[in-house]
Amino acid sequence: MKVRTATLALSCLSLFVTVFPAQAAQVPPSAICADLKTGVIKNLETATCPRNSWDLGIAPLLPGVERPQKFDPVMAHRIAALQVAAKNAGFAIGIRSGWRSMDVQKRMFNAAVVKYGSAKVARRWVLPANESMHTWGLAVDFKLGADHAKAFKWLEANSFRYGLCRKYKNEWWHFEPTTTPGVRCPAKLTNAAG
Numbered sequence: 001m002k003v004r005t006a007t008l009a010l011s012c013l014s015l016f017v018t019v020f021p022a023q024a025a026q027v028p029p030s031a032i033c034a035d036l037k038t039g040v041i042k043n044l045e046t047a048t049c050p051r052n053s054w055d056l057g058i059a060p061l062l063p064g065v066e067r068p069q070k071f072d073p074v075m076a077h078r079i080a081a082l083q084v085a086a087k088n089a090g091f092a093i094g095i096r097s098g099w100r101s102m103d104v105q106k107r108m109f110n111a112a113v114v115k116y117g118s119a120k121v122a123r124r125w126v127l128p129a130n131e132s133m134h135t136w137g138l139a140v141d142f143k144l145g146a147d148h149a150k151a152f153k154w155l156e157a158n159s160f161r162y163g164l165c166r167k168y169k170n171e172w173w174h175f176e177p178t179t180t181p182g183v184r185c186p187a188k189l190t191n192a193a194g
Contacts, residue, residue: 032056032181034077034162039085041161041181054081056163061177063136071099072137075177079140082155082162091154092145096173099137105129124170124191133176140164141173160185168192 033049034041034056041056049055054077061075071079079095086093100108106129112122126132133139144151152172159165164175165185171192179185 029058032058032163034081034085037084038088039081039083039162041081043182054078056081056181057177059180060163061138063133063138067102067135068099068137069101070137071140072177075138075140078162078164078177078181082159082164085158085162086151086154089154091147091151093151093155094143094145095140096143097134097141098139100132100134102129102135105132105135120193123193127192139167139174139176141171142175143173 029043029045030047031044031049032041032055033044033053036052036054042053055074056078057074061072064072070076079098083093105127109119109122109126109128112126113119116122116125129135142155144155156166159175160179161182163177163179163181163183165178166172166188167174167176167178168191169188170190
């Protein structure tokens with residue numbers, strides 16, 4: 001009986017391997033890197049990026065355990081690589097706002113409540129400090145140079161390559177690291193309130 005069971009198990013395993021062969025092409029890269037001078041992205045099968053490149057991470061970025069005092073390091077790499085690539089394409093993309101302290105975000109939210117008349121409406125534009133990705137160093141508000149329309153078109157077409165996505169339909173400037181570099185962004189939310 002044991003021999004028959006083992007033979008049956010081997011037959012099933014053989015059938016599984018035949019029907020579902022390994023697909024080496026679907027193995028994700030070990031590192032996604034961007035050249036410091038050009039912003040050109042390379043998927044590598046090494047554990048780390050070379051010295052002359054930024055490590056862009058291999059997944060969407062999530063908040064850590066403790067709130068940081070600056071941008072998440074991989075977020076900073078993604079922004080810098082995007083800016084270099086934009087510059088090489090002829091566009092100036094700067095940072096209007098990035099990491100914010102809890103106190104700054106609280107003041108911004110309170111000012112929005114006064115401006116819009118209620119917390120519910122204010123949330124469409126500014127989130128409370130405990131909900132904002134700015135306080136985690138995982139959000140950036142871009143500003144564009146002189147050729148705003150063309151720079152915006154470039155940003156919309158290329159930001160996903162750097163793992164950055166425009167999060168809200170009503171805020172063209174607000175981007176978060178909600179995708180793996182090179183993977184298309186999820187659908188935009190109407191506004192910060194959802």
